[in-house]
Amino acid sequence: MLAKGFGATSIEELIAEAGITKSGFFYHFKDKNELASGLLDRHGEALDQLLVDVFGRAGELSDDPLQYLLVGLTLLAEHMAEMPGGHPGCMVAALSYQDRLFDRDMRARITTMVRDWNDFFRRKLDAIVAVYPPREPVDTARLARMIACSIDGGIIMGKTLADPTVLPEQMLMARNHVKLLFQPVAVHVVREAA
Amino acid sequence: MLAKGFGATSIEELIAEAGITKSGFFYHFKDKNELASGLLDRHGEALDQLLVDVFGRAGELSDDPLQYLLVGLTLLAEHMAEMPGGHPGCMVAALSYQDRLFDRDMRARITTMVRDWNDFFRRKLDAIVAVYPPREPVDTARLARMIACSIDGGIIMGKTLADPTVLPEQMLMARNHVKLLFQPVAVHVVREAA
DNA sequence: TCGAAAACCGTACTGGAGGTACTGTAAACC
């Protein structure tokens, strides 16, 4: 389903693969929306867990808030790169840019999930600005969205160009953006002649 | 169609709006794929023209390759922001992340268009690196994809959050990324005590 | 002005997909 797309995968295909019948399917899901809802739940939890794992590990590796985020983003990028055949496709992007019109509840839940992820990055960015003076005025909300956009955009671009390296690459670009903003500049001061 | 999505818009709706019949539609398009193909052509040309206009204007405003790109991206962001009701949705993102399975020809053409746009930005970045020493090692291909990903990601995020300001905001984030990379740092050198 | 091609209209149909309705039934559980 992640490979072909949600709408492109018919229920008939699913039940054939799963070895059940239509009756069985509709016993568990009242319609295809409810299947999407279930997939969204599962995917959301998996991604939350992944973020907890990766940034937990990053926390072990660094106390500094800037290094913590930079390491976390790097680990996340590596995790995406290690996935065989590239990232299977972001459920949120897959569902939010779907042909199919989902009901208001589904849309609301997708929106909430995305907001939560943005807030997740934002909190880490807020911790950074509390310590590091940014090179330019910074809106952490926008910066958090930048990270999320890099991921979503990387998925889209990787899918469009059929190049699985784009996603991790763009996650590292987001990382470098943060780094450029906050990391102090190494200046070689040439001592003036007296 | 841009509002509802490609697959969510039935041919019956289209012909009702256009005031023609099914026969008329299928006289011009052999199937819905060919309609998508036509839309892709039209949208691609429109975007090409927009880029030419915007960066032509940017060229009038600045000779410096860095300022040229920064101004161009700002103008592009402003153009997107001015669109009433936000950007109608990127055709490429809409088609490449579609339920519908397009034929190989369609996929190839989408890929080519995206590559062309990436190259467009890359050429401008190459002109910059020829003049400005980057603060970090730079791969202009990746950086060009970063700009494109910001746009696509901004569209997705804007659509998901139902916030039309996200797209121009993220385009300016891409601009700032480029700026941070190349713009010389203003250093206040404190004269050492003798 | 005439004739042919282009640009449709009307109608009827096929097939696949989502979904409904209802009956039957094997296993699980209390």
Add this chain to the structure above:
DNA sequence: GGTTTACAGTACCTCCAGTACGGTTTTCGA
């Protein structure tokens, strides 16, 4: 041992993409 859970089976409905084909109008060049 009776009820609930978790399906299977069958039949059917609707919507939509797409086909087939004959008839009609408009356009346009000779």
